[in-house]
Amino acid sequence: MKKFLALVLALIMMFALGSVAFADDAVDMKIAVWTSNEGQLELLNSFVQEFAEKKGITINATFESIAYAEFTTKLLLELQGSDAPDVYWVTETSAPAFIASGNLAVLNDAMAEYDPADFAEGAMSLWKKGDDVYAIPFSTSPFIILYNADLFAQAGVKTPEEYIAEGSWTWETFREVCKQIKDATGVWGFQTVDGAGYTTSVLQNLLPIIRTYGGDAWDADGNVMIDNEGAIEAVQLFHDMVYVDQSVVPPGDESSFYTGAAAMTVSQISRVSNLDEVTWKWGMCTLPGNNPVIGQAAIGAFSRSKNGDLAAELAAYMTNKECVARIAGIWPPARQSVLESEEFLTSNSRITAEQMKDAVAASIASGRVLPAHELYPQISVEAQIAYDKLWNADADVAAVMHEVGDIYRTYVG
């Protein structure tokens, strides 16, 4: 009898718990991102909660932080499974493949209230196919120069701002400055972007120079321009900096700008927080020639999400003007109205309004994203083997660039 009573009691409790769960018809949303910064995640979650309030529903949002290096791989594995994210970030290099694979929902209806004219020119091109929008960029972060002002002063070199004012901030000047600093202080003049400019970030490193000299990876019509005369001249210039001037942190050397071991580096404003602890004065400016690479990231909704249209609406909501304005200090937006606003210029407490205007906004205006292709991962692995041949003192730059060009041509155009 006791057993029976206990059983009945247990059943009643189970039902009670069950009905609580039923009464609470909250929507579960899983959102995959590559930031793990708590402040940033809180901000993103507040967008979700505002969206829920506007819709009059409850959303239990789970943010899943996947490291950037493994983001696409892990995301794809999850999309095959039963616990796939409803909304997720997409990197620029995987954009064409994600669109072609049908993993992204069309957002046209969800973004009915958008003002298309507000987006910077070309900002949407990567994320559209025909008239359909598959993801919306929330970050259009240009690569800018960070420099160690103390080292410039120590070497008796003019600051980049002074060169810019003179109109002489060219790659030739840049080369000269690096050499002067190296000769005067013994410290490296330049560290490539994250120290990965010879390997995984070879294009981020070389394209700003190549584009200034009239080359490119390939253009919109599929013409490969990585081995034209300008491109070869540009790569030769950088090669000479590394091997003739020996003013750039060379391959295999882990010396870092952030620890004071190099006078300049290429970076993005989300990385400026790395400088909180440094004791030296630092500055920020546009890249020489002002042809920076822009790193784009977008938000999209999973095409087979259980929450269907709601996921698409959330993706659109998180990139509307109000939300984008609030994250602009971390991830500069592609929206003209936000970029031109006073709030944007003062949105990052570590960066002055002048720097935001002269370096960041100016770079967004002139920069371009990396080339995109459906088979980008394949192309980059094959091209890397050829690019590696550049990093010897006696490398034949023209021959290597032609080899890279031939690899590009087998896929592009």
Place this chain on the structure above:
Amino acid sequence: MKKREHITRQRRLEALTGYAFVTPQLIGFILLVLIPLINVFIYSFHNKNMLYGTNLYVGLSNYEKLFTGDKLFWKTLGNTFRFSILLVPLNLVLSFLLALYLGERLFGSRYIRTVIFLPVVTSGVAWAIVWKYLLQSGTAGPINYFLSKVGITGPNWLTDKNWAMISVVINRVLKNLGTNVLIFLGAVMNMPQDVIEAARLDGANEWAVIRRIKLPLLMPTVLMVTIVTMIGSMRVFDTIRLMTDGGPEGSTMVLVYYIYHQAFKMFNTGYASAIAVILFIIVLLLTILQWTLRKKVSHYEDA
């Protein structure tokens, strides 16, 4: 009659206990090894792509592409053998000599044993990252810095295509030497001392003792260690991933890393599976070869 029944009953019970013990391991093996392994064979005949979700039967076309259209695969295959051919002898000779030395229980051997075994229990990731710093180019890396102090200009250990493979091999040998030393040491300790004594009394010098007595006695262990080290060398991944990323110029791209590239960077799961099948066959052939040799070479093994 009754007694016999009792025995079979007991046997059955014993067998049942045995099965109960192996079941957890067996379930793990079936779920995590056998089924994926069979799947790899099936995938290798499909153009399975993780990004597009395609999974079409394409017969032997993955293999056709491997053998006729993929230059990188052949380069990778060559690199894998180069890696093993450099690593296995170096590892074996060093660990064998060290074991002989430690077996003599000479001065300091306890400390040396600890030092040699320490890398084995160190995390592979931490080990590789620290070594990447030690092996920096110029004089930025501590190793090249010390070399420069004695007048040697150290090479670009990890970014020179002529040195990268050697650096990775030396690194792996240092990391895993301890395991083999331990196995050899066990065998050295168990050698019948009377035979060695007899040889010495007969006037054999130390080299003759090692070559004529100790080495033949240790042959079964040598073969076993060769098999294990060889197969282990085919599976190198973390060191390559963290130290060279397969470069420069693909000079350290080995089969396992190429499988990772194809499967998880390019998402060609089907094609990656075909490479995995080739690797499986290579390891299988090596194992068969070595087991055949084992029967021919080692006369002292207990049957």
